[in-house]
Amino acid sequence: MSTSPPSSPVTIRDVARAAGVHVSTVSRALSPEKRSLISDEVLRVVEEAAQRLGYRPNRAASALRTGRTHTIGVLVPDITNAVFPPILQGIEASAAARGYFVFVTNVVDPALARPVLERMLAQRVDGVILATATRDDPLVDFVARAGMTAVLVNRADETGRLPAVVSDDRLAMKLAVDHLVGLGHKRIAHLAGPQNIPTGVGRRLGVEQALRDHRMKPFRVVECASYSREAGAVAMQQMLEAGPAPQAVVCCNDLVALGAYDALRRAGLRVPKDISVTGHNDMPLVDMVDPPLTTIRLPHRELGWRAAEMLFEEIDGRAMSASTVVLRPELVVRKSTGAPAAR
Structure with missing residues (x-):
């Protein structure tokens, strides 16, 4: 049984012929960087011809050329x-x-x-x-x-x-600390991000500087092993076991804050009645947890x-x-x- 040979791919010349324009016009019309040089009417004609013929750009050839x-x-x-x-x-x-x-x-x-x-x-x-x-x-x-x-x-x-x-990690932490100080908190702790990551360092320095601005020091700082809910729970548990509980905890991100919720709940402590908690990132659904999380929103x-x-x-x-x-x-x-x- 004979089979017909596969049809050859549609080329830019085929599109130009179908659209009734020069090859260079098609090249410009199909290039995102150059299409603004072509009139809307010509763009429409070229795009319709390309779609009708099933044209697909040859990226490999383009890479060799450009x-x-x-x-x-x-x-x-x-x-x-x-x-x-x-x-x-x-x-x-x-x-x-x-x-x-x-x-x-x-x-x-x-x-x-x-x-x-x-x-x-x-x-x-x-x-x-x-x-x-x-x-x-x-x-x-x-x-x-x-x-x-x-x-x-x-x-x-x-x-x-x-x-x-x-x-701005430092400003983010200043916003959180200023908010907690404004509520009357004195014993403000920090669940810090991993200190081998720039954001972990920047946010910790931000908390420390913001507290210095209020003539205060961090009540306690515990570094999280990662930016995860599990790591947040472990770090919060360590913080509670280290001594008296803080009045408020600034967390390095929302997942860590959710982990802090877990550890506080297991310890019989209520948020925010016993301990206030802030997060960072405003990730989806943190407004739906119990209680909804105060956090830092980023673009x-x-x-x-x-x-x-x-x-x-x-x-x-x-x-x-x-x-x-x-x-x-x-x-x-x-x-x-x-x-x-x-x-």
Whole structure:
């Protein structure tokens, strides 16, 4: 039985012929960067012809011609953390507007980050966005040596070698501390994030500075092993076992705050009647827990969008130098904080 040979792929010349325009016109019309040079009427004709013929851009040929693959890579440390989906949404919105495709990799084990980046290098991505940076991160050295175009998001490189988009961790903690002090709390403790991560350090320093501004010291500080509910529960239990309970606890993120809820509930302590609790991130559904969590709201989608915009400026050679963009947080007051109980 004979079979017909597979049909050859539709080319840009086929689209130009069907639309009755020059090949260069089709090239501009189908390029996100150049389509603004074409009139709306011609764009409509070209797009209809391309859709009718089933045209698909040949990315490999385009990469050979332009030196770009129109792809970027993104590394996140925990895709299950509610912080990262809106960051990714912002990145993808910026990338889609330019016709870029986004490769996302979940790097739970930091040791896997370099092999992932090497694979992305082999795939010739045009740039990468890293949400995985740790303090003194060797990955930053690798990126610099490899000549990769890279931007950090949610965590900054303390040496300032790579551009970054972050939220103001110290201001976030000042907002939480000022709120608790305003309610009358004196014994304010902190469940700190991992101190090998820039956000963990920044938020701890923010709590300490905010308390100094009120001529106070942290009642107690316990470092969490990770930014997770389980780690928050363990750290809160350790805090309770170390001595008298605090009046209020500033938690390094919402998941840790939920873990603190668990430990306090097991100890027979009520939030906020016995201990007030604040979180950080305003992740989805923290307004639905009992009691609804007072927390710090961050512009996560804007973090991702701004990081991608900075990356594309780097790719296009329009960035002047490495810089850090800091976005402002805001306090969201709910029912997990209240005046200290009379003793």
